Structure formats: C-alpha cells, structure tokens
Amino acid sequence: RGINKGWTTDQIASRITLPSLYDVDYLTSERYGVTEHHVRQIFMGIRGWFDGDESKLFPEEPTERYGKLIAGFGGRAEVAAQSAKALEDEDVRWATELATWLVRSDGTTQDERNLLAKCLRVIAERTPAANIRNWCITRARHLDGSFPMDRFMVHNFNPKFLAESAATGIVHTLRVIMDPDKIEGMNHHIAFTVGDETCGLHLRNSVAVPTDGWGAQSLVTMSRDIFMGVVSGRLPWSEAFAAGDIKVSGDIEAVDQFRMSLENKGFAG
Incomplete structure (x- = not known):
C-alpha cells in the first residue's frame, strides 16, 4: 500500500509499525532487527534502490554533501552544539544525524567522534534488537578509540x-x-x-x-x-x-x- 501511494522508503519506515500484539512473542518482537529496517529491505527487493525521493537520484558526493550541510548550519561548532543539545533533549535521531555529518566530513576531530560515539551508546542502551545494539557499541568503541577497528577495514589473509x-x-x-x-x-x-x-x-x-x-x-x-x-x-x-x-x-x-x-x-x- 505504501509503495502504491508513492511513499519513499523513509516515509514507509516511519509510518509502518506492527500492532502491539506482536511484541508479546519472541518470534515476532524486535529482538533481531526492527520493523523500520525490515520494511526498507522489502521495498528494495520489490522496487530496487530508487524510492522516488528526488534528492537520491543523483546525490552529492557524501563528503562534499556533509561539508555543505555543516556550512549551511553555521559551521562545525554550531552543528556540534546542536547535536549535543538534541541528545540532551532526548532527540537521539537528530543528534546522531548531526554528529554523523561531522564525523564523515573532512576535518573531523576526536571530540566530534566522541559525540557520535555517545549518540550510538544511547541507541544501544534503548534498542530491543541485539544486532543493532552490538553494532552501535562496536562502532562507538571504534570512534572513541577504545577498540579501533581499522585492521578489519583492509583485506588481510588469515x-x-x-x-x-x-x-x-x-x-x-x-x-x-x-x-x-x-x-x-x-x-x-x-x-x-x-x-x-x-x-x-x-x-x-x-x-x-x-x-x-x-x-x-x-x-x-x-x-x-x-x-x-x-x-x-x-x-x-x-x-x-x-x-x-x-x-x-x-x-x-x-x-x-x-x-x-x-x-x-x-x-x-
């Protein structure tokens, strides 16, 4: 129905939820993955990667895009401040997005990486899904330097x-x-x-x-x-x-x- 209505994957992911009755059984509760992720996979399997969002047709190169977003928001210090404030206000999604701009743009600092790590740890604490929790903690430890994952990001022969x-x-x-x-x-x-x-x-x-x-x-x-x-x-x-x-x-x-x-x-x- 969502596809037929012309909804994008982001809209489908935010609008479709499972009835509460499914959360009482371990087979249907969100213990491994969450609904908003699964519906994206279903969409891609049916329609492919392009969901009708005009900006996704020919997106800006990621590093340049993040740099332009940061400049548009008033610079790195302003984006970091807004991210920290959003996290303080329990707006974890927005805090994480802002911190991601900083970390994935040129010139990122350790303080910015620590900020994103803090966001991810909050997600890990609150998600019911084990795989999401594990990924968030692992990524946070890489970002803050407590367990760097660089050696896994090259092709080595065991x-x-x-x-x-x-x-x-x-x-x-x-x-x-x-x-x-x-x-x-x-x-x-x-x-x-x-x-x-x-x-x-x-x-x-x-x-x-x-x-x-x-x-x-x-x-x-x-x-x-x-x-x-x-x-x-x-x-x-x-x-x-x-x-x-x-x-x-x-x-x-x-x-x-x-x-x-x-x-x-x-x-x-």
Whole structure:
C-alpha cells in the first residue's frame, strides 16, 4: 500500500509499525532487527534502490554533501552544539544525524567522534534488537578509540586460511583486492607457478579473470613458502625478487603493474 501511494522508503519506515500484539512473542518482537529496517529491505527487493525521493537520484558526493550541510548550519561548532543539545533533549535521531555529518566530513576531530560515539551508546542502551545494539557499541568503541577497528577495514589473509588453502584459490582471490584504475588499458595474461600448482589471471577490461595459466604471456614462479610470505605481508615482493626467490619471465613491467595494483603490502612492497 505504501509503495502504491508513492511513499519513499523513509516515509514507509516511519509510518509502518506492527500492532502491539506482536511484541508479546519472541518470534515476532524486535529482538533481531526492527520493523523500520525490515520494511526498507522489502521495498528494495520489490522496487530496487530508487524510492522516488528526488534528492537520491543523483546525490552529492557524501563528503562534499556533509561539508555543505555543516556550512549551511553555521559551521562545525554550531552543528556540534546542536547535536549535543538534541541528545540532551532526548532527540537521539537528530543528534546522531548531526554528529554523523561531522564525523564523515573532512576535518573531523576526536571530540566530534566522541559525540557520535555517545549518540550510538544511547541507541544501544534503548534498542530491543541485539544486532543493532552490538553494532552501535562496536562502532562507538571504534570512534572513541577504545577498540579501533581499522585492521578489519583492509583485506588481510588469515594465516590459518593460508595454511589450509591451495595457492590457486589464493591467486584467483587477488582479483578482489585489485584497484581497477591501476590496470586500465591492460590486456595481459599472467601465469603463476607456486610449488607444484599453476594457475593464472588474465587482466583485461580493468578486471582480472581467473584462468588455469595456459597460454599466458608472462610467468611468475616461486615456492609455496615464499608465496605465503608475500600474501601475508611478511615478505615484500621486491625483497624476494631481488634475492632470486621470485622469478619472472615475459613482460616484467606488466607483472609489476599488476602487483602494484593490489591492496596488499606484500605484493606492492
């Protein structure tokens, strides 16, 4: 009905609630997720991401948008003051939104991050949903520095995963940590022989396509121990190459361009 009335996802989320009878049973009460979140998922599954809100069609780049909103509200100090006042007045949603502008814009300070962390802790205290509570507390601890989550925001290969995985699977996984802008225009097939395994990646159209390595234009050869050292970031590629532990035949420049496109300190090092 909401979709047929032309309501946006924000309007549907704020207008649709469950009858109180559903809050007396653990199967239908909001213990894992809340109604206003679930209706957004249902909307997107039916209609897709665009909900008819004109501003969402071509939105401003987020950092620039937050900067313009802050300027329009009178500057960072004014926005921080309004956020703190809103939190004091129990307007937690508005306080959180204002604090988010500050944290996600250029020039954020630790005091601003602490303010948003305070907002999130209030949400965590009041929500009945365990998953929301856990996320809010985790995010708050990251913001205030009590438990930084930065190490989870990069692609690292778990040592246990590396020890139990075939080299072929790991080589093929490299495609998801590749910066496509850094291989733009390349059309080059690279084979990797790691121990007794051979596989490859064909770089074309700014993507890396997994292959079996047959017919490759360049070949990279190394032992499994050296490969695991590079992938884990413990051993820089340049150091292993200089020592002769990594051998490259074919187009060395193309291989270097590829490895430098990977968001991995071992390959790029």
